[in-house]
Amino acid sequence: MLAIKLFIPAEENVKTKQEYFWTLKTHNPDKFDIIVMGDSRIYRGISPEYLTKKLPETTAINLGFSSAGFSNLYFNFAEKKLKKETKNKVILIGISPHSLTPSALKNEELKSYLNKSKTDVFKTISLANVYKTANSITPSQIINNLSSTNKQYKKYNQEFYTNGWVKSSNEKPNINIALYKYKNIFTNNKVSEEAINNLSIQINKWTKKGIKVICFRPPSTIEMEQLEDSLSGYNESEISRKVITNGGYWININSKNYVSYDGSHLHYESAIKLSEKLGLDIKELLN
Numbered sequence: 151m152l153a154i155k156l157f158i159p160a161e162e163n164v165k166t167k168q169e170y171f172w173t174l175k176t177h178n179p180d181k182f183d184i185i186v187m188g189d190s191r192i193y194r195g196i197s198p199e200y201l202t203k204k205l206p207e208t209t210a211i212n213l214g215f216s217s218a219g220f221s222n223l224y225f226n227f228a229e230k231k232l233k234k235e236t237k238n239k240v241i242l243i244g245i246s247p248h249s250l251t252p253s254a255l256k257n258e259e260l261k262s263y264l265n266k267s268k269t270d271v272f273k274t275i276s277l278a279n280v281y282k283t284a285n286s287i288t289p290s291q292i293i294n295n296l297s298s299t300n301k302q303y304k305k306y307n308q309e310f311y312t313n314g315w316v317k318s319s320n321e322k323p324n325i326n327i328a329l330y331k332y333k334n335i336f337t338n339n340k341v342s343e344e345a346i347n348n349l350s351i352q353i354n355k356w357t358k359k360g361i362k363v364i365c366f367r368p369p370s371t372i373e374m375e376q377l378e379d380s381l382s383g384y385n386e387s388e389i390s391r392k393v394i395t396n397g398g399y400w401i402n403i404n405s406k407n408y409v410s411y412d413g414s415h416l417h418y419e420s421a422i423k424l425s426e427k428l429g430l431d432i433k434e435l436l437n
Contacts, residue, residue, distance in 0.1 A: 212314030
């Protein structure tokens, strides 16, 4: 058992992969032509690979974070990832109702990774493969793996990409799961007018710098949109008007054309479909 413990490699460590994914996303030294911003609907919903499929020699990164809000901290972080020398600078923003609430503006997840020490960042990024190799499997895991009766069928699947996208799906989709959660999420946490104005001001600043700012509401389900519109104070027509007034572009997305596995996030096939569509929209605007 000791030999097995020491020398047999462990099964895939999801926690380690997640830590590597988020740390690399936050501290990636590379610069890009297109920056994608938003919350979990963005980091699960936009693939930079498919976004740039029809945009040759164009690079993109998904800088979506869980429960991200459009604060100055997030704006400054995203702008630093843009290439200075590129002719066509683009910031693509997915504006969900929650991203404009006071709780989202705290950007707690983004802060937790920005505040990582240089040593922790180095260990997580540079030594990730070493950690994975060093992880060993326990005797109980071996017994469970050998016993078909003890095998658990993995229902929720996610795959982490270094471009910032999380490819997600669920073996048993249920579009009502997120609805139950969102019925309470906007209690004393409505869309902030201050957040909308702050976003408008930032769009205006970026536009004056020659950055094209393209905004849209990330698709979920019709039921989710109705719930959010009734509880959050989100007014899409008003928000899109302010985006356009300040020099940005607004793209209308129909949730009926996409499939969600939990009522909030897109199944990866729909995420690819959305990414390709937005890529074509960006190409048209750039031309």
